[in-house]
Amino acid sequence: MSIEAPFAGNPYIENSIPVFSRETPFYNLLNDLQTKGWSIQDDFFSTDFTQALMDEVENIHNAYMLQAGVGRKQDHQIVLDARRDYIQWIDPDKPIRKDFLRTMEALRVALNRRLFLGLFDYEAHFARYEKGAFYEKHIDAFKGQSNRILSTVLYLNEGWQAGDGGELVIYDEREPTKEIGRFSPNKGRLAVFLSECFYHEVVVAKRTRHSIAGWFRVNGTIGGALDPDQ
Known part of the structure; x- marks a missing residue:
């Protein structure tokens, strides 16, 4: 089976950049999610597609990014003791951003x-x-209190070294104080895990670190309004 079979992704891509270069990471991801609820896959997307996303984030001026906070909607607040990253939500207002969202839809x-x-x-x-x-x-996501089901993180960093910090640390579902592993934010690495099950953190970065954080959600519509995004 080719990689286009499960994704049917390439017809969406406006930039004519091949999105998937190999089928193995996708099937490894499926197996991991079925057996342990989390997965780390290198080179999930094609080199050209990953590079285009990297170019996009590196060209965002700090003035157009927001100080990240904790909580959503009316519960959102800036807590610098908890997190110190800057974010920009991805809307389909540029070809590469539209391509990424369409790829994740596939x-x-x-x-x-x-x-x-x-x-x-x-x-x-x-x-x-x-x-x-x-x-x-x-x-x-706290159990029963959110519509986020799967968390995803795609890393967009060239030449990340062991001493650069910024690793993702994932903790055991049954023993939240026990580390499963530490994973460097290497270019093209994709992390996926069940949102309600796994505590995780980002350790202090020693150099600028970029990623795309995202969430697959279920429909939590109440009174015609989707359970709040962003």
Whole structure:
């Protein structure tokens, strides 16, 4: 089976950049989510597609990014002791951003077909951790209190070294004080995990660190209004 079969992604791509170069990471992702609820896959997307996303985030001026906070909508607040990254939500206002969102929509459909997760939509933002920035240990969704089901992080950093910090730390679902592993934010690396199950953190970055953080969600519509995004 070719990679286009599960994703049918290339017809969406306005820039004519091949999105997927190999099928193995996708099937590894499926197996990981089924067996342990989290997955780390290198080179999930093609080199050209990853590079285009990297170019996009690196060209965002700090003035057009927001200080990230904790909580959503009316509960949102800036807590510098908890996190110090800057973000910009991804809207389909540029070709590469539209391509990314359409690609993740194709991934949503593929995951639903194979894992029956009932994923309804996807939201994401670019994230910038400047030197000294971090995100303390947290969970993306509390059980029964959020519509976020799967968290995704795509890393967009060239030549990341062991001493550069900024690693993603994932903790055991049953023993939240026990580390599963530490993963460097290497270019093209994709992390996916169940939002309600895994505490995680970003350790202090020693140089500027970029990523795309996103969430696949279920439909939490109440009174005609979708459970709040962003």
